[in-house]
Amino acid sequence: MEQMKIASEKIVPIDFDAEELPVEIRELRPVVFREETSYWCLLGPDPHRGIFGNGESVADALEDWLVNLRKRLKQSDENDEVLNYIRDSLNASNRDVW
Template sequence: MIQMKISEDAIIPIDYDSNELSDFVKELRPVVYMKGESFCCLLGPNQQEGIFGCGDSSDEAIQDWENTLKKRLEKAKDDDEIANYVKDSLNASNRKVW
C-alpha cells in the first residue's frame, strides 16, 4: 500500500504506543498532519482513495478516521486495496476488530 507523501513540517508527532490510542491506530499508524487550520488523519495514497478523517484537534481527526475506517471495512469489496491491507495487517497482529 502506498502512503501519501506529507511534508515533515505538517506532520503531528503521535505516540503510537500510548494506551490512550485504539488498537486500530496502534497497529495501522495513520499519519496525523495539519492542513490549513484542520488536523487530518490518513492511511493511504490520498484523501479520496485512502482512509481519511479530520477535526479541530488531533484527537478529533483520529476519532473521525476510526469512524471512517469502520464504515469502510463494513462496506469493503474484494478489490478494495486499502481495506484488504487493513484486514491483513490486523489479522497478522491477531487484532481482528471489525
C-alpha cells in the same frame, strides 16, 4: 500500499504505543498532519482512496478517521487495495476487534 506524500514539517508526531489509543490506530498508524487550521488523518494514497479523517484537534481527526475506518471495514470490495491492507494488518496483529 502506496502512502500519500506529506511534507515532514506538517506531520504531527503521535505516540502509537499509548495504551489509550484504540487498537486500530495503534496497529495501522495513520499519518496525522496539520493543514491550515485543521488536522487531517490519513492511511492510503490520498483522501479519496484511503481512510481519511479531519477535525479541529488531533483527537478529533483521529476519532473521525476511526469512524470512517469502521465504515470502510463493513464493505466487501476485494479489489480495494487499502481495505485489503487494513484487513491483513489487523489480522496479522492477532487482535479480534473487527
